[in-house]
Amino acid sequence: MAAKGNSKIEKLTALPGIGAATAKKLVSAKIDTVSKVASAGSKKLQDAGLSAAVAKKVGAAAKAADKASGAAKKAASKAKTATKTTAKKSAGAAKKAASKSKTAAKKASSATKAAAKKATSAAKSTSKKAATKSKAAAKKVSEKVSKAKNKVKSSKSSDGRKGSTLRVPRKVTDMPWFNKKK
DSSP states (O other): OHHHHHHHHHHHHTSTTOOHHHHHHHHHTTOOSHHHHHHSOHHHHHHTTOOHHHHHHHHHHHHHHHHHHHHHHHHHHHHHHHHHHOSTTHHHHHHHHHHHHHHHHHHHHHHHHHHHHHHHHHHHHHHHHHHHHHHHHHHHHHHHHHHHHHHOOOEEOSSSOOSEEOOOOSSGGGSHHHHHHO
């Protein structure tokens, strides 16, 4: 039974964006085949433990792979029926069906790659936006901190008091505004 679970994980890890840990999450959520991943919505994938961006990417890749698998199965079944019905034309029909399935697989593969690329670029742009927002927020916080540092200056007193204290005038004549009026 462990081998069966491992084969499910291996089939899921064949999809782009799914590693061993993600595959284990999906299998534990009973989404253990490529067609189940394709039919599961983004919400179900997120409930299984995937992030929104990864769920979107994996869903698109699984749909493309499932479509390719269906096309390959159709082409294979057409090839079988063609070989059974006519013995004389079997070689030609098999070659045609094989080439059709090959081209269908190539098309599906390119569609899968394109979907994966599109999902990856969308995830990258989303992460870039989040990074710029966090940088801007960090910059605002650092500006507030630097402004706060500029407001209160502490220095050692020249009149014999101990420690680093704020300069507090002893009398009114020591205040800066008083001297300006003279």
